[in-house]
Amino acid sequence: MDASAMARAAAKPSHRIENDNEDGNDIDMNDNRNDDAFWRFSIGFYGQPGVAPRCLELQDRFGIDVNLLLFCLHAGVSGRALQARDIAALEQAVGAWREQVVVPLRGVRRWLKAPPAPFDDARTAELREAIKRIELESERLQQAAMARVMNAVGHDEVAGSASASASTPAPAPAPAPAPAPASASASATNLARYLATLMPTLSADATDTLAxxxxxxHPQAPAAAHAAALRQAFAIVTSSPQDPTA
Known part of the structure; x- marks a missing residue:
């Protein structure tokens, strides 16, 4: 995921994701294709201070799919408890797309930061910006597919939390605090169920970044409380070979 493009999308009132060259070939966030709640949540959340570097650290160090991470948080904030079967359905739906489309585009974009000497720097930079826009569009398509998968299977609401429908208006750049502690707990459990598919143990570094x-x-609780909730949820999810809520 490209941090600069996502962060700029959150900061601009017009909701346009612009490249550094300001050449007019922008992704218009007012496009009707981008009207789902998950995408709008991601744009707002990713633009918050410290979020982009933390997401990229989790992506590069621990192999976490940032879109799946964001979906776990979006679901929790919306009062949705994801089950093991939901995580499996999401991964089955988008895993090949991520590996065959998103990851290769990311690799090309990063490689073009330092092209070989014989290549024209300015034209190479233009190519990199074009690839950046395509990469971001591939991320948007992945998110749309994830939302369709989850809309098709229904969901479990968390008791005591307020559920946000798919037609909820776009949030302000800062996501609204969860209305009840149950919502924060749901986010931690959602993340734990996803993380359990990637790693046998939860390292201190990963825990701190996720917290x-x-x-x-969920700013109503301190990061230390979130870290404790995440560790507890991960321990429960991984305590038996079969998640009892699968």
Whole structure:
């Protein structure tokens, strides 16, 4: 995921994701294709201070799919408890797309930061910006597919939390605090179920970074409380070979 493009999208009132060259070939966030709640949540959340570098650290160090991470948080904030079967359905739906489309585009974009000497720097930079826009569009398509998968299977609401429908208006750049502690707990459990598919143990570094993101999504509780909730949820989810809520 490209941090600069997502962050600029959150900061601009017009909701346009612009490249650094300001050449007019922008992604218009007012396009009707982008009207789902998950995408709008991602744009707003990703633009919060410290979120982009933390997401990229989790992506590069621990192999976490940032779109799946964001979906876990979005679901929790919306009062939705994801089950193991939901995580599996999401991964089955978008895993090949991520590996065959998103990851290769990311690799090309990053490689073009330092092109070989014989290549023209300015024209190479233009190519990189074009690839950046395509990469972001591939992320948007992945998110749209994820939303369709989850809309098709229904969901479990968390008791005591307020559920946000797919037609909820776009949030302000800062996501609204969860209305009840149950919502923050749902986000931690959602993340734990996803993380359990990637790693046998939860490192201290990963826990601290994830807790900071949970605090951004649910600022009514300190990061330390989120870290404890995440560790507890991960221990429960991984305590038996079969998640009892699968």
């Amino acid at each position: 900071a993101l949970l605090h951004t999504a």
